[in-house]
Amino acid sequence: MSDGTANGAHERSGLLSHTDDDDSRKVIDFTKWDEDDPRNWSLRRKYSNVAIIALMAVLSPLASSMFTPGIAQIAADLGTEDNVIVGATTGFVVFLGIGPLILAPLSETFGRRNLYLVCFSIFSLLQIPTALSPNVGTLIGVRSISGVGIANGGGTISDMFHPSERAGVFGWYLLGPLLGPTIGPLLGGVIVEKMGWRWIFWLLTIICIVNTVVGIFFLKESYAPTILEHRKRRYEQDDGEQYRISGQDERPFPTKLASSMQRPLKILFTQPIVLTMAVWQAILFGTTYSLYTNFQAIYGRLYGFTTTQVGLMYLGPGIGFFLAVFFLVPKIDSIYNHLTSKNDDEPKPEFRLPLANIGAVLIPASLFWFAWTVQFKVHWTVPLLSTVFFGLGQITILNTVQNYYIDSFQKYAASAIAAGAVFRSIIGGVVPLFAPGLFEQLGYGWGVSVFGFLSLSLRPSCICKTSNERAPMGLQSTQKMPIVLGKALRREDSPKRHIVPCCEMSHRHYTRQTYLGQAIGAYKCEGIGTPGTSIPP
Numbered sequence: 001m002s003d004g005t006a007n008g009a010h011e012r013s014g015l016l017s018h019t020d021d022d023d024s025r026k027v028i029d030f031t032k033w034d035e036d037d038p039r040n041w042s043l044r045r046k047y048s049n050v051a052i053i054a055l056m057a058v059l060s061p062l063a064s065s066m067f068t069p070g071i072a073q074i075a076a077d078l079g080t081e082d083n084v085i086v087g088a089t090t091g092f093v094v095f096l097g098i099g100p101l102i103l104a105p106l107s108e109t110f111g112r113r114n115l116y117l118v119c120f121s122i123f124s125l126l127q128i129p130t131a132l133s134p135n136v137g138t139l140i141g142v143r144s145i146s147g148v149g150i151a152n153g154g155g156t157i158s159d160m161f162h163p164s165e166r167a168g169v170f171g172w173y174l175l176g177p178l179l180g181p182t183i184g185p186l187l188g189g190v191i192v193e194k195m196g197w198r199w200i201f202w203l204l205t206i207i208c209i210v211n212t213v214v215g216i217f218f219l220k221e222s223y224a225p226t227i228l229e230h231r232k233r234r235y236e237q238d239d240g241e242q243y244r245i246s247g248q249d250e251r252p253f254p255t256k257l258a259s260s261m262q263r264p265l266k267i268l269f270t271q272p273i274v275l276t277m278a279v280w281q282a283i284l285f286g287t288t289y290s291l292y293t294n295f296q297a298i299y300g301r302l303y304g305f306t307t308t309q310v311g312l313m314y315l316g317p318g319i320g321f322f323l324a325v326f327f328l329v330p331k332i333d334s335i336y337n338h339l340t341s342k343n344d345d346e347p348k349p350e351f352r353l354p355l356a357n358i359g360a361v362l363i364p365a366s367l368f369w370f371a372w373t374v375q376f377k378v379h380w381t382v383p384l385l386s387t388v389f390f391g392l393g394q395i396t397i398l399n400t401v402q403n404y405y406i407d408s409f410q411k412y413a414a415s416a417i418a419a420g421a422v423f424r425s426i427i428g429g430v431v432p433l434f435a436p437g438l439f440e441q442l443g444y445g446w447g448v449s450v451f452g453f454l455s456l457s458l459r460p461s462c463i464c465k466t467s468n469e470r471a472p473m474g475l476q477s478t479q480k481m482p483i484v485l486g487k488a489l490r491r492e493d494s495p496k497r498h499i500v501p502c503c504e505m506s507h508r509h510y511t512r513q514t515y516l517g518q519a520i521g522a523y524k525c526e527g528i529g530t531p532g533t534s535i536p537p
Contacts, residue, residue, distance in 0.1 A: 061180030070192035092142025097425020113227030117316030124208035171329030189311030285428030321389020367452035375445030
């Protein structure tokens with residue numbers, strides 16, 4: 001992976017090569033200044049693509065939280081209890097994670113654009129039966145299924161932007177999905193009070209259909225293998241000769257598809273750092289949705305706020321998101337480029353992670369702050385301020401981790417992000433079901449503090465020291481690589497200990513020197529480790 005062209009072919013290759021070296025067919029690939037290469041598109045074209053997928057991304061979580069201020073009204077209308085309606089959020093969020101697990105590898109097989117348009121069309125149409133739901137079973141069922149309809153945009157951003165500029169762009173993209181649960185309750189509160197809860201989904205239907213139509217006309221395909229495949233077909237039709245794409249996978253289509261579908265789970269369960277980060281994000285999402293679904297109870301009952309006033313309280317995290325995007329997220333690229341220059345211009349995915357330390361401190365601190373100010377009914381501005389810092393920490397962690405996934409897994413970035421998304425969404429969807437009981441038994445002080453202690457327990461996963469000493473050689477892909485999660489490494493010829501980051505494990509191939517390879521080439525692990533594995537194509 002590199003900002004320039006040195007490693008561009010490695011990162012942007014169509015598919016892993018399974019062709020004969022003696023193949024006489026002409027090879028198709030992007031040239032350095034190829035206008036069809038998404039990396040060479042104009043900024044206007046790139047940002048147009050980002051804007052469309054960002055709006056798609058914001059509407060999905062918007063739909064997951066927009067009706068939370070109207071939970072009591074929906075329960076009364078459908079003749080059920082409030083906790084049962086929370087199940088609609090649970091189903092939606094769980095399927096929101098399962099969706100990318102299926103759609104992300106499909107986008108790496110069929111291309112991004114078609115998957116976006118098909119899935120978002122389905123998502124738009126599913127809002128109609130949700131608005132017409134005659135009973136709670138229909139509401140929960142349709143809402144759950146509609147969560148599948150969105151693929152993630154990390155892969156698309158990886159397609160179009162070089163590593164040195166991704167973090168800033170991804171920060172603005174990620175702002176959409178995070179703002180959805182924040183502004184959703186505010187808009188939903190107004191709609192519920194003025195028009196009734198069913199109008200939430202009618203308005204979503206209209207907005208989603210408009211966005212889908214915009215995508216049909218303006219969303220461009222950004223996945224390099226798909227673009228090259230179209231070029232290959234055009235050339236073969238024009239001159240009758242046979243061509244092949246550089247690095248093209250020649251295996252039968254069912255084999256390639258099966259491999260693509262397995263890839264996210266293999267990444268999740270064979271790459272310890274992905275699993276570690278997924279657990280961290282899962283706790284973060286579980287905390288977020290547990291708080292969001294209980295804001296009505298907290299501010300409505302404890303502080304006597306109206307539904308609209310409760311909706312305004314969701315702006316606290318939103319302000320934190322904006323502050324993070326403006327002041328912290330740009331520093332991710334700055335730190336990345338600075339560390340790259342100090343490392344002989346050799347970029348490493350780990351260079352994305354230093355700012356995660358800030359989020360690792362802000363999350364537990366803000367949760368304890370919120371927990372006990374609410375418990376003792378301190379003026380509402382004080383717990384509101386704590387949610388600003390929670391938002392700051394949340395977007396800092398998510399942005400650094402997602403960029404780490406993109407840099408580590410390159411053209412399989414969508415699968416890597418999906419691997420983390422499925423775990424965090426399942427936890428994020430299920431935990432809110434138990435949150436009301438937890439808060440009732442322990443009170444908001446200790447109840448919210450439980451989430452603070454959980455986030456505090458995972459804080460060391462990215463606060464590690466690194467050794468500047470380089471070993472003479474890296475590891476090859478055929479070698480077994482021990483998993484090192486912040487363990488002490490000792491040189492064979494020296495008693496001196498060196499601590500390496502826990503986040504040095506997720507590289508898909510080890511054919512070149514990697515950050516971990518440099519450290520571990522002449523070291524042995526003194527902690528417990530298991531063999532690492534590379535991700536199959």
